[in-house]
Structure formats: structure tokens, C-alpha cells
Amino acid sequence: MNIEFKDVSYSYNGLEMALSNVSFVIHGHNIFCLSGHNGAGKSTLLKLLIKINCNYTGKIIINGRELRDWKRKDIIKKIAICFQEPVMYVDTLFNNITLGQQGISVEKLNYYIQLLDTNNFIHNNDQQQIIGKSLSLSGGQQQLISILRNIYTNKEVLIFDEPTSNLDSVVKKNFISLLDDLKESHTIILITHDSEIVNNYEQVLL
Ligand SMILES: Nc1ncnc2c1ncn2[C@@H]1O[C@H](COP(=O)(O)OP(=O)(O)OP(=O)(O)O)[C@@H](O)[C@H]1O
Ligand SMILES: [Mg+2]
Secondary structure: OEEEEEEEEEOOOOOOOOEEEEEEEEEOOOEEEEEOOOOOOHHHHHHHHOOOOOOOEEEEEEOOEEHHHOOHHHHHHHEEEEOOOOOOOOOOHHHHHHOOOOOOOHHHHHHHHHHHOOOOOOOOOOOOOOEOOOEOOOHHHHHHHHHHHHHHHOOOEEEEEOOOOOOOHHHHHHHHHHHHHHOOOOEEEEEOOOHHHHOOOEEEEO
């Protein structure tokens, strides 16, 4: 997947700029880190990318075609985003990962769960337990579910906004090694303030 931002600016209210003249190119399957200070516009950029917010100036070119000429449904077939604040639904852990969608096989999902669920929280919970009713989740557990949800989609571009902020060091390490596997077949964009991660990959600075 090729994603190019050319001189992109965006304002929510027409007064302050949330993004000013941002330009970068992401090319092919690999891991890219998007970094920048709080309020630099990283999450805003993601909302532009999947057409939640429009009316930017400049150009956003996806596989050679301007984003304005893409239908939103075609973009979200290709790009999956794990946003900063995980959203949990009143349903089982499994359904919160799959969201009733078609994704990777159950075998593959179980393999990824095994890799990331190092504290056996998914494993030890009854399949029938409902989040918000008989089951409460910690911040890290919610983050883990939302990471798995993103990976499950198997979309070409997997974007994670601050995915490791609540993960313990073992889960974080396993997540990073899993991304190294996934980059063979996906374009991965990480938004992170974690210098341990940022320094290992190609960086786009906002
Ligand atoms: N829904 C919104 N309405 C108005 N302004 C917003 C909205 N969301 C973000 N902003 C503003 O846009 C700017 C960029 O915000 P954004 O959330 O993109 O930053 P960020 O780089 O993701 O920061 P962080 O590292 O803290 O997550 C900020 O000044 C913020 O106040
Ligand atoms: Mg943000």
C-alpha cells in the first residue's frame, strides 16, 4: 500500500490548525512510526485517512488515487485502525474481537491470542461471560482486545494509535515481535511516544 500526504492541512473549527502542511510518503509493506508531541495531529490524520473528517487542503494519495475520489467503504476495506480509546461492547470477549466480521481463521486468531495473552486473562475467562455484566476489564486488557480486534480484520493496512501505553513489558515485547511477522503481508503504522519502539522503525515525524 502506498500512502502519500502532500502539504495536508486541517482545522476542526476553521480557526486553529490541527494539521499544518504535513507531507510524507509510506511505501510498501513495512512498519512505520508516526510520532509527534501531544496535540501534533496524529489522531486527526487517521480520521482524515478513513474519511471520518474531510475538508482538508492538500492531497492525500492512496495507491495513486486522491482520497476524495475514493468511496469510504472502499477505504475501510483496506485500512483498519485501533484508536487510542478502546471501545468495548456488552458482549463476550470473542465477539468483542471479531465484531461479527469475517477476518483471519479461528486457528490463527487463537494462535495470536496465545502469543499476546501472556497473563491468560482471555484463556481463563468463560466464553459466555459478558463484558460489563459478569466481566470487568482493566485498561491493559481492553487494549489487548482492541489490538486483537485490529489484527483479526486482516486488512492490508493495520494502524495502531498508542497501542502499548497500558501493556506490561512482556505483552509489549510479544506484540512487537508479532508485528514483525505481520509486516511481511501488511503495512503497519504505529503511533507511539515509546522511544524503545520508535527508534527501531522508519519514522514519520509530525
Ligand atoms: N474533535 C475535535 N474537535 C476540535 N478539535 C480537536 C478535536 N480532536 C482534536 N482536536 C484538536 O486537534 C489538535 C490535534 O489533536 P490530535 O488528537 O490529532 O493530536 P495527537 O497528535 O493525536 O495527540 P496525542 O499524542 O495527545 O494523542 C489538538 O489541538 C486538539 O485539541
Ligand atoms: Mg492522539
